[in-house]
Amino acid sequence: MKNINLTSHKLLIFITLLAMSCSKESAVESQDSVSTLSLNNENNVKKASDTFNNGDTILNVNYETGTFDSGITGVTATHASAADAAYIVNPANNGSNFAIAHKIVYGDTAYNSDGNIRSESDAVDIQSARFFPGDERRYEFSVLLKDWTPWVSGSTYETTIYQLKVSGNSTSGSGVPLQFRTARNAMRLRYEGSTSIKDIITDLRPYVNQWLNFRVDVLWADNNTGYMKTYMKLPGQNNYVLVDEKTNYLTFAGDVSVGNVGYIKWGVYVTQAPLIRIAYHDNIRIIKLPLQ
Template sequence: MFKPIIQSRFFQIRSKCTRLFFLTVLSANVYAQSSGDVLLHINYENGTLNSGITGVNPTNATASDAVYMVQPGAMGNYAVAHKVVYGDQGYYSNENWRSESDADRFKAARFLPGDERRYEFSVLLKDWTPWKAGDPTNETNIFQLKVSGGAGVPLQVRTQRNAMRLRFAVENNVPPADIIPDIRTYVNQWIHFRIDVKWTDTNTGYMKTYMKLPGQGSYALVDEKTNYRTYPGDGLGGQHGYIKWGIYVTPPDMIRVAYHDDIKVIYLGGPTPSSEITNGEIVYAHHHKLHK
């Protein structure tokens, strides 16, 4: 488990025989030092909807069960659940049937052209209603790499009919990629994702999506984009990218529930991000052994 960097007036370091105390100011910057540093790790192990991290927004939906904790998680004791009931205004937010968490306000986890990042998350489709011929074909998003300011969405992990697919920015004019032809086999089981991205606003980037299905011991590459424009905006005027997870859009007259856990943003390269630490805030920036 990754240990958080917790802001305090003193950091205490213990060795066998010596205690050293280092004075640190109440507001400081935390920098990624090398490839593999974890910029954000949301594991919900403290049992709270934002995993105890300032800058993580659990949902904008108002229903009492639009977001809630569940046990067990993918690897630990807790995970978060998002729920959307089509037609109930309590599950309508940001102009659609939606209950999503986001890390938009956690600045160290944002992305801009020039950044290289790894994104990891685990998802469980809870009692997912199967699609039948003649049913509406609305897609349901479960994870997004999003850009602010109305730019195209670089990547959406979503379901349509009985498939799980990747959808890419409209500006790139590339077709969706079906990565699980039939998800019914994997309902109520954890599916694990790893997405490596070099963020560029020219055709020099890459986006590689890996997946580990139940029963698999390692991740498999399921989609790869190279020499590819990954960032659809320009990164100017405060525009930036961030992650979202939960439920976004559901077919008419349907209830959708998804669990998420072990959400990470990992530094792979590019400018070193910083994050101002305020009193009591937890910031993750510890090294993570990278696996291919």
Template sequence: MIKLRRMSTSLCTGALLVAPLIGPGVAHATTEALRVDYESGTPDSGVAGLTTTHATAADASGVVRPGHGGSYAVQHKVTLGDPGYESNGAPRSESATDLLASGRFDVGDEQRYEFSLLLKDWQPYAPGDSTSGDIVFQGKYAGGNVPAFYLMTKRNEIAFRSPHLNRQSTVVADLRPYVNRWMEFRVDARWTTDGTGHFRVSVRLPGQSTHQPVVSYENVRTYQPVNPADHGYLKWGLYRPSQSLGNGDVPTRIVQHDDIRVLDLT
């Protein structure tokens, strides 16, 4: 079930037409391609084809109350050193849109990705802890490639990174005041194989009335998988790459996500 929140809309050929979005010198008429709000009370949000966690632990993923914009949100949990919280041999528990046409991206697409994030009882970084980051949202390529982009917690900040551009920027300077509170994120992406693409990130923290632009990578090649990939897709949850108990990492982390949306800006 894909639920549409009440807003000022016009219906055109079955798509939800959303009020124009204004970017740097550009106005966009947008359509909402996908909404995952978990109001079905199930881990797949009632969306046929939405992939849920492959981790086998009973509490690796599930719906919780309350959500950000409604009654429910999804929660992912990873405990290091426990194979029940591993997927494809790595400590992670995630949901994905790989099997959803409405959750994919390809060369030529221009899209906005929105999600809300809550760091549940998050243990802050302390001197001597591992500096490895926890990935909470990513744009992936099919075919086993590194992500096109991801957002991660690192020490006590949240950062946006594009591995193939080798660029990383802080988007939340200090996450500690927002533990157990909902934060909202937007990533605008123009997917190109030349230097005309962009990534633009905005954040709305508790107490802020609107999303604030925080990072912009302009005139860059955004679509560049190493291996052949006929599409990209989104993943959200918790992925703890390069982390282990022997490195002094926090054993258990928990995140919640809600109100994931894909908007077509093309």
């Protein structure tokens, strides 16, 4: 009788250990499946903790937390005081649940920030998201021009929707290496000091209230060894298309020795009377190049 009980006891221990092992293996398999879905299934809701491009992503602001900072300390929403200068959009209608909206109203001081009519987010407080000479980066963002009023005749009054900017002031100096702007009814690239301007969409009106996707690859340099390549993916297009390229080019418009740092901004900045401007932004990413 004792031998039978001992054998039964050993069998029970073996079955228990086997069940625990299977449970752990299932848990690992489940985690791998979730990771694969997050990376490869576009219909799967993206989380703030997702990684892209084999872990090369430095910043991924996708707003899937439903919050202004996308769950990332250091991401700001706006410095304008108006209650609707920034708000969360749900659903985003671009395969994600959430996006951020920025709004400005010409002549309304509640939409004034840093000395001008603007409502912009930024990531300047995130050390890893800053850029300096020698850095090679990819920048991505999606934008929807909400009920965008066609250009009113007269002065152009460009509205900026995204900036690769270098900090500075009247004593230290700096510049804006690249701005995406609407000008009249076009989308244009404006480079540092307005030394170069390139219209990449000649007529925006067919694309109002649709998501537009942009990508910029940059080698940051404070001499003529850098490059800047801009790509675009319009509604109906499956791949990004190169729309402008600068090589052997000074890309960093500042001086690190006096404290200038590079950072990104997205939102809406300036407009003409009497317009209201609203833009949605999503999938703000910074990716380290070259990809691993």
